[in-house]
Amino acid sequence: xxxxxxxxxxxxxxxxxxxxxxxxxxxxxxxxxxxxxxxxxxxxxxxxxxxxxxxxxxxxxxxxxxxxxxxxxxxxxxxxxxxxxxxxxxxxxxxxxxxxxxxxxxxxxxxxxxxxxxxxxxxxxxxxxxxxxxxxxxxxxxxxxxxxxxxxxxxxxxxxxxxxxxxxxxxxxxxxxxxxxxxxxxxxxxxxxxxxxxxxxxxxxxxxxxxxxxxxxxxxxxxxxxxxxxxxxxxxxxxxxxxxxxxxxxxxxxxxxxxxxxxxxxxxxxxxxxxxxxxxxxxxxxxxxxxxxxxxxxxxxxxxxxxxxxxxxxxxxxxxxxxxxxxxxxxxxxxxxxxxxxxxxxxxx
Amino acid sequence: xxxxxxxxxxxxxxxxxxxxxxxxxxxxxxxxxxxxxxxxxxxxxxxxxxxxxxxxxxxxxxxxxxxxxxxxxxxxxxxxxxxxxxxxxxxxxxxxxxxxxxxxxxxxxxxxxxxxxxxxxxxxxxxxxxxxxxxxxxxxxxxxxxxxxxxxxxxxxxxxxxxxxxxxxxxxxxxxxxxxxxxxxxxxxxxxxxxxxxxxxxxxxxxxxxxxxxxxxxxxxxxxxxxxxxxxxxxxxxxxxxxxxxxxxxxxxxxxxxxxxxxxxxxxxxxxxxxxxxxxxxxxxxxxxxxxxxxxxxxxxxxxxxxxxxxxxxxxxxxxxxxxxxxxxxxxxxxxxxxxxxxxxxxxxxxxxxxxxxxxxxxxxxxxxxxxxxxxxxxxxxxxxxxxxxxxxxxxxxxxxxxxxxxxxxxxxxxxxxxxx
Numbered sequence: 001x002x003x004x005x006x007x008x009x010x011x012x013x014x015x016x017x018x019x020x021x022x023x024x025x026x027x028x029x030x031x032x033x034x035x036x037x038x039x040x041x042x043x044x045x046x047x048x049x050x051x052x053x054x055x056x057x058x059x060x061x062x063x064x065x066x067x068x069x070x071x072x073x074x075x076x077x078x079x080x081x082x083x084x085x086x087x088x089x090x091x092x093x094x095x096x097x098x099x100x101x102x103x104x105x106x107x108x109x110x111x112x113x114x115x116x117x118x119x120x121x122x123x124x125x126x127x128x129x130x131x132x133x134x135x136x137x138x139x140x141x142x143x144x145x146x147x148x149x150x151x152x153x154x155x156x157x158x159x160x161x162x163x164x165x166x167x168x169x170x171x172x173x174x175x176x177x178x179x180x181x182x183x184x185x186x187x188x189x190x191x192x193x194x195x196x197x198x199x200x201x202x203x204x205x206x207x208x209x210x211x212x213x214x215x216x217x218x219x220x221x222x223x224x225x226x227x228x229x230x231x232x233x234x235x236x237x238x239x240x241x242x243x244x245x246x247x248x249x250x251x252x253x254x255x256x257x258x259x260x261x262x263x264x265x266x267x268x269x270x271x272x273x274x275x276x277x278x279x280x281x282x283x284x285x286x287x288x289x290x291x292x293x294x295x296x297x298x299x300x301x302x303x304x305x306x307x308x309x310x311x312x313x314x315x316x317x318x319x320x321x322x323x324x325x326x327x328x329x330x331x332x333x334x335x336x337x338x339x340x341x342x343x344x345x346x347x348x349x
Numbered sequence: 350x351x352x353x354x355x356x357x358x359x360x361x362x363x364x365x366x367x368x369x370x371x372x373x374x375x376x377x378x379x380x381x382x383x384x385x386x387x388x389x390x391x392x393x394x395x396x397x398x399x400x401x402x403x404x405x406x407x408x409x410x411x412x413x414x415x416x417x418x419x420x421x422x423x424x425x426x427x428x429x430x431x432x433x434x435x436x437x438x439x440x441x442x443x444x445x446x447x448x449x450x451x452x453x454x455x456x457x458x459x460x461x462x463x464x465x466x467x468x469x470x471x472x473x474x475x476x477x478x479x480x481x482x483x484x485x486x487x488x489x490x491x492x493x494x495x496x497x498x499x500x501x502x503x504x505x506x507x508x509x510x511x512x513x514x515x516x517x518x519x520x521x522x523x524x525x526x527x528x529x530x531x532x533x534x535x536x537x538x539x540x541x542x543x544x545x546x547x548x549x550x551x552x553x554x555x556x557x558x559x560x561x562x563x564x565x566x567x568x569x570x571x572x573x574x575x576x577x578x579x580x581x582x583x584x585x586x587x588x589x590x591x592x593x594x595x596x597x598x599x600x601x602x603x604x605x606x607x608x609x610x611x612x613x614x615x616x617x618x619x620x621x622x623x624x625x626x627x628x629x630x631x632x633x634x635x636x637x638x639x640x641x642x643x644x645x646x647x648x649x650x651x652x653x654x655x656x657x658x659x660x661x662x663x664x665x666x667x668x669x670x671x672x673x674x675x676x677x678x679x680x681x682x683x684x685x686x687x688x689x690x691x692x693x694x695x696x697x698x699x700x701x702x703x704x705x706x707x708x709x710x711x712x713x714x715x716x717x718x719x720x721x722x723x724x725x726x727x728x729x730x731x732x733x734x735x736x737x738x739x740x741x742x743x744x745x746x747x748x749x750x751x752x753x754x755x756x757x758x759x760x761x762x763x764x765x766x767x768x769x770x
Contacts, residue, residue: 050431054426068461082449085450151445343423
């Protein structure tokens with residue numbers, strides 16, 4: 001690794017250049033102390049070996065991603081910066097937008113379309129919080145390789161970073177929304193289930209892995225099939241969203257109906273990995289177990305409804321752990337697919 | 350070993366029509382006509398630490414594909430490239446820049462793309478700005494930069510990332526002359542520091558000047574690997590084989606209608622034959638001979654050469670003067686001579702004949718040169734015939750000298766205290 005034979009400086013052979021270049025050469029060859037600090041640094045440092053090949057193992061790719069983690073941070077930061085560049089309020093918008101949404105929900109469901117459920121807005125937003133993270137991330141990631149064609153064709157870095165950065169910046173917006181949500185919870189005086197707060201972690205982790213896996217898969221497929229982008233927008237944004245108990249509650253609207261049908265339907269409902277995750281969020285943040293009294297009927301007997309299933313925390317944990325296991329497998333598959341497709345990105349774009 | 354290219358092949362699939370939408374893919378499933386194009390075929394070589402290796406080749410010979418494989422932008426179809434140490438690739442300057450961010454932010458972004466940590470960028474930040482000469486504009490958004498500022502910043506970041514291996518793809522031809530020189534100085538400094546450089550250039554001169562070895566590619570295959578002089582020669586030979594002349598348009602004089610507005614080198618474009626009703630003598634052909642070079646289709650610097658101009662006199666003409674001009678590939682005139690200068694006029698009887706210009710030594714360095722011939726009357730009174738690109742010859746320079754002409758010289762170290770005016 002030491003530099004024994006440095007490149008002969010140009011012109012040295014002709015002997016017409018008596019400047020520093022040939023002196024520098026002599027110094028190294030003679031073995032006399034090297035004056036240039038850059039040289040010393042070069043000799044002493046450890047060098048990483050990188051292999052460019054069509055067959056790079058998933059582990060090697062993961063190592064590459066880990067090495068580029070700082071780039072990931074920069075890309076996330078860039079995306080957020082660019083999004084609010086030249087806007088007067090800048091990053092404040094990422095707080096204002098969810099705050100306004102929440103305010104509108106409060107008015108709509110508390111005054112206009114009264115459904116009588118106390119603090120329904122908190123129930124709604126607890127599911128929406130997680131879903132937004134998932135949906136924004138996946139939709140943004142699907143187009144990310146195509147949209148950064150210039151970069152992909154000319155600069156070498158693990159391409160996975162692009163898709164992960166899309167998830168990452170969705171994560172940042174998730175954080176801002178969570179802040180707004182906590183302010184609302186404080187204002188409305190509805191504390192979360194503090195003793196179950198740890199469940200959120202076991203719910204965020206599978207969401208992150210699952211979203212990243214989908215992001216990698218869709219981003220790479222989209223390079224070859226540009227329809228993916230539009231398809232994903234419809235499927236995730238509309239169909240999948242309504243398949244999850246976010247606007248409606250599982251216990252209130254789905255459970256009884258499923259009870260009349262074969263067990264297979266219940267299984268199908270929970271086969272959607274996002275369902276248990278969203279329900280965990282609702283369980284922890286909304287935290288109203290059992291029957292809630294509806295405030296819609298002023299006279300007569302009060303009606304009750306159950307929004308959250310009366311499950312113990314362990315069953316939430318089990319569900320989330322199952323999703324995590326599934327997400328990890330999917331992530332591995334996604335890495336394989338991405339690795340296979342990434343080789344031709346630069347030609348396809 | 351800094352870079353080890355092991356049997357790298359790269360296949361591009363050229364679809365006659367590209368179907369990227371789902372509908373098209375379904376309709377054309379399995380029967381999209383395509384051709385396989387092997388941009389690289391089984392290329393193997395290695396670059397030792399501290400070495401500068403050039404890659405020579407014509408357009409489409411696979412140079413850029415090879416560099417992209419080394420950088421990891423493309424994956425080889427088979428084979429692999431092993432790179433030891435931090436690699437900075439300059440495939441395109443400023444490729445990773447975000448239009449909406451300031452120069453400052455882009456330095457950090459681009460630096461991290463090239464594998465630098467924030468702390469490392471902090472350390473060289475001022476150097477980058479100074480090198481790019483953008484002190485005033487560093488907080489402006491990059492989209493407001495001029496193209497020159499843009500590439501300057503790109504180059505400045507790339508050369509300051511402290512790479513072990515620098516990969517350069519013909520990007521040194523950016524900016525004004527002064528900045529280009531600055532870039533070359535930086536490349537040479539890299540060499541002195543023992544960094545490895547892999548470098549693609551169109552200019553054999555540049556390869557000769559800075560490389561220790563060079564790889565010659567032709568149609569995706571490695572034709573040769575060796576000392577720069579040898580590689581440049583091989584590269585030129587390959588061009589000749591392909592029936593191509595170096596950097597020259599077709600040697601045949603084309604009809605004016607075809608090359609239309611295309612300004613041929615020399616400015617005297619299109620003036621193939623001076624039209625005139627009375628043309629008693631015309632050029633029949635030009636042959637270039639270099640005795641002693643054997644089968645070689647080129648000269649080396651300093652070898653003799655002769656140019657034979659065959660003419661045909663339609664009628665007996667008195668006081669005929671033959672003109673010979675040599676031009677380099679840029680059209681710069683290097684020599685104009687005629688028989689009048691030599692004090693010779695010819696009285697030609699009708700019929701064919703030939704004159705010979707003999708050159709004892711051709712002092713040109715590398716290049717392809719054009720020969721222009723003319724026939725005129727004494728004192729340039731009447732131009733009988735004039736042929737641009739009537740002939741050509743090529744010179745290969747076995748040494749390291751760069752430029753146009755070889756001038757023999759030597760260097761002496763003067764004793765201390767010697768009179769220096």
